Amino acid sequence: MAGAITARAPISIGSKRAVATESVLARRVLITITVVFLTIFVLVPLINVFNQAFSKGFEGYWSVFFPPQPPDDATLTFSQKRRLAEGAAQAARTWSSIGLTVAVAAVVLPLNIIFGLAAAWATTKFNFRGRALLTALIDLPFSVSPVVAGLVFVLLLGRNGILGPWATQLVWPDPFSLHWVGFENGVWPLAFGRTHTGVIFTPLAIVLATIFVTFPFVARSLTPLMENQGTDEELAALSLGASGWRTFFKITLPNVKWALLYGVILCLARAFGEFGAVSVVSGHIDVNDTMPLRIEKLWNEYNNQAAFTVASVLAFVAVITLVAKSVVEWKAARDAERTN
Amino acid sequence: MTIEVKNISKSYGASPVLRNIDLKINSGELVSLLGPSGSGKTTLLRIIAGIEEADRGSGAVVFDGEDVSDVDLGRRGIGFVFQSYALFKHLSVFENIAFGLRAKPRRNRPTEAQIKEKVQSLLELIQLSSFAQRYPSQLSGGQRQRVALARALAVEPRVLLLDEPFGALDATVRRELRSWLRHLHDTIHVTTIFVTHDQEEALEVSDRVAVMGNGRIEQFASPQEVYENPANEFVFKFLGNYNVFHGRSGAGALVRPHDIAIFRTSDGDRPDAAQTAVVAHIGFGGPVVKIELESDDKNRVDVELTAQAYHDLKLQRGEKVWFAARRAHSDFPPEYAI
Numbered sequence: 001m002a003g004a005i006t007a008r009a010p011i012s013i014g015s016k017r018a019v020a021t022e023s024v025l026a027r028r029v030l031i032t033i034t035v036v037f038l039t040i041f042v043l044v045p046l047i048n049v050f051n052q053a054f055s056k057g058f059e060g061y062w063s064v065f066f067p068p069q070p071p072d073d074a075t076l077t078f079s080q081k082r083r084l085a086e087g088a089a090q091a092a093r094t095w096s097s098i099g100l101t102v103a104v105a106a107v108v109l110p111l112n113i114i115f116g117l118a119a120a121w122a123t124t125k126f127n128f129r130g131r132a133l134l135t136a137l138i139d140l141p142f143s144v145s146p147v148v149a150g151l152v153f154v155l156l157l158g159r160n161g162i163l164g165p166w167a168t169q170l171v172w173p174d175p176f177s178l179h180w181v182g183f184e185n186g187v188w189p190l191a192f193g194r195t196h197t198g199v200i201f202t203p204l205a206i207v208l209a210t211i212f213v214t215f216p217f218v219a220r221s222l223t224p225l226m227e228n229q230g231t232d233e234e235l236a237a238l239s240l241g242a243s244g245w246r247t248f249f250k251i252t253l254p255n256v257k258w259a260l261l262y263g264v265i266l267c268l269a270r271a272f273g274e275f276g277a278v279s280v281v282s283g284h285i286d287v288n289d290t291m292p293l294r295i296e297k298l299w300n301e302y303n304n305q306a307a308f309t310v311a312s313v314l315a316f317v318a319v320i321t322l323v324a325k326s327v328v329e330w331k332a333a334r335d336a337e338r339t340n
Numbered sequence: 341m342t343i344e345v346k347n348i349s350k351s352y353g354a355s356p357v358l359r360n361i362d363l364k365i366n367s368g369e370l371v372s373l374l375g376p377s378g379s380g381k382t383t384l385l386r387i388i389a390g391i392e393e394a395d396r397g398s399g400a401v402v403f404d405g406e407d408v409s410d411v412d413l414g415r416r417g418i419g420f421v422f423q424s425y426a427l428f429k430h431l432s433v434f435e436n437i438a439f440g441l442r443a444k445p446r447r448n449r450p451t452e453a454q455i456k457e458k459v460q461s462l463l464e465l466i467q468l469s470s471f472a473q474r475y476p477s478q479l480s481g482g483q484r485q486r487v488a489l490a491r492a493l494a495v496e497p498r499v500l501l502l503d504e505p506f507g508a509l510d511a512t513v514r515r516e517l518r519s520w521l522r523h524l525h526d527t528i529h530v531t532t533i534f535v536t537h538d539q540e541e542a543l544e545v546s547d548r549v550a551v552m553g554n555g556r557i558e559q560f561a562s563p564q565e566v567y568e569n570p571a572n573e574f575v576f577k578f579l580g581n582y583n584v585f586h587g588r589s590g591a592g593a594l595v596r597p598h599d600i601a602i603f604r605t606s607d608g609d610r611p612d613a614a615q616t617a618v619v620a621h622i623g624f625g626g627p628v629v630k631i632e633l634e635s636d637d638k639n640r641v642d643v644e645l646t647a648q649a650y651h652d653l654k655l656q657r658g659e660k661v662w663f664a665a666r667r668a669h670s671d672f673p674p675e676y677a678i
């Protein structure tokens with residue numbers, strides 16, 4: 001009998017949490033299941049990542065990024081020298097993977113913001129034939145296996161692909177090699193220091209694959225909000241004589257800023273962590289390694305501690321993402337409350 | 341400024357929403373578009389504003405003799421107040437009102453001091469001077485409505501277009517704002533069109549009323565004219581309650597509740613046409629008392645008496661009385677077939 005059922009529990013109107021009038025036992029069981037599940041599948045692996053990463057102490061962790069340098073006057077045996085060179089090469093590859101991951105994210109993110117805003121705008125503020133189809137297409141990457149997506153790019157742009165003859169000849173400048181050359185060659189003082197040829201098995205393919213798997217995030221986080229807000233505020237701004245740009249930057253953008261940021265966070269998290277699609281188009285060439293690919297290589301070389309060390313960086317990014325996401329959700333909810 | 345709507349039609353897909361609308365509004369007039377929900381009022385207002393486009397080749401919107409059909413919304417010199425207010429949620433009241441001034445091209449944009457002065461004077465006009473720094477969410481419905489109006493007025497529009505401006509407000513605030521709007525219009529004399537589905541509101545506030553039904557303008561005349569001489573049955577029926585009396589010929593006569601007189605059974609001066617009935621219900625409504633009669637042939641007859649007349653009659657529920665129509669509308673042309 002012990003007060004298991006409270007038939008007269010007051011229902012608090014307006015409270016976000018419905019008061020559960022189920023038995024205390026059921027509540028405990030459900031909470032226990034959830035906690036056990038999260039512990040087994042999230043908490044333990046996460047702790048394990050850091051545990052393994054620090055298995056050779058803080059020094060071991062540090063040396064994955066900054067391998068030990070012997071004093072200049074030290075006399076080293078041949079095998080010592082070889083091990084030092086090996087360590088330096090591994091660290092260089094790790095740094096290159098971090099650099100590529102950040103660079104890909106930096107290229108993908110602005111494109112996704114533009115695409116996401118355009119797609120959300122088109123599907124919510126205009127009525128046109130094929131709108132439903134477009135909305136469904138935006139969700140496609142959620143339902144396609146990333147590996148399949150990567151393969152599609154290979155089949156499309158690879159040597160025997162439909163666009164192969166064009167794509168394999170494509171020469172494109174490396175945007176990160178842009179540097180100052182002065183005015184000696186004309187009015188344009190900047191020049192690219194490096195070019196790449198081809199698409200598949202180059203960083204460009206990594207960018208394409210990452211765009212494919214991340215593009216729904218921004219659009220999807222904006223759509224419900226934009227749909228809800230309708231077009232009245234924009235029309236009001238236009239009727240007051242504001243230009244289209246002004247209306248967009250002063251009215252539309254401020255109204256969706258938290259949803260946009262939320263989409264950006266999700267997009268970044270996915271861009272950093274994507275493995276399948278990127279793996280297929282990278283060709284397993286070292287210079288095409290992003291952090292997840294680098295982790296796999298270290299693992300395959302039986303360098304578990306280094307693999308977990310790089311993984312711990314991604315895990316750390318994930319935790320930051322989680323915090324940022326919660327903050328944005330909280331801010332968005334507060335704003336939504338203020339506007340009602 | 342005069343506004344002319346010439347032969348405007350609009351359909352969404354296959355369904356026509358406006359059918360060959362013609363309307364001419366004089367400079368400085370306050371005109372209301374009155375009609376039931378779905379009759380096309382908002383659509384017409386949005387076409388005049390330039391938010392919506394009329395059907396291709398259907399007609400023109402003319403401001404002061406100039407065809408503005410192809411002029412952008414922002415360049416028509418209109419002030420539009422949305423039914424939802426559409427205030428900028430993330431801007432203060434001050435910035436909402438200043439928005440149109442700040443959006444002007446650089447060469448005729450007022451200085452910061454001029455903007456401040458202008459906004460201040462508008463805040464006074466809408467009696468919200470101390471609310472400049474508040475956000476829309478911190479205002480009541482009526483206050484939001486006034487801010488929306490001030491924001492539209494800031495750019496000194498040639499025409500003010502209001503879509504159901506008081507639609508979402510409660511009855512008291514509605515009545516207050518209604519007379520406030522009338523006073524405002526008498527002060528600034530800007531040509532104004534406002535949409536409403538509330539007969540009382542339209543008749544009380546406007547210089548002229550355009551009664552709309554089913555995508556057409558059924559009558560466009562002064563409030564008194566539309567009420568006393570409705571052009572057709574639709575207008576008559578839409579403007580108020582009515583009773584239908586079927587004569588021997590089968591044709592129905594339409595009579596307003598306040599056009600029915602009640603006589604005591606003992607009265608000697610009742611007209612010959614008077615019929616007998618029983619008082620079924622008495623409802624008090626302030627200055628007007630609503631009486632429900634049940635006639636001998638078991639039909640319900642609604643009657644409205646002034647409180648004074650009611651007191652003089654000393655009516656009781658269940659009492660037998662005589663009633664007769666003082667005025668009947670029965671000569672409407674038959675409804676045209678579509």
Ligand SMILES: Nc1ncnc2c1ncn2[C@@H]1O[C@H](COP(=O)(O)OP(=O)(O)O)[C@@H](O)[C@H]1O
Pocket residue numbers: 352357375376377378379380381382383384
């Ligand atoms: N964007 C639209 N698409 C399709 N039908 C519409 C659209 N806007 C209005 N309508 C239809 O046009 C008719 C008139 O609408 P509206 O002008 O809003 O009427 P009112 O303002 O008199 O209530 C309605 O039947 C409505 O369903």
Ligand SMILES: [Mg+2]
Pocket residue numbers: 381382383504
């Ligand atoms: Mg409407």
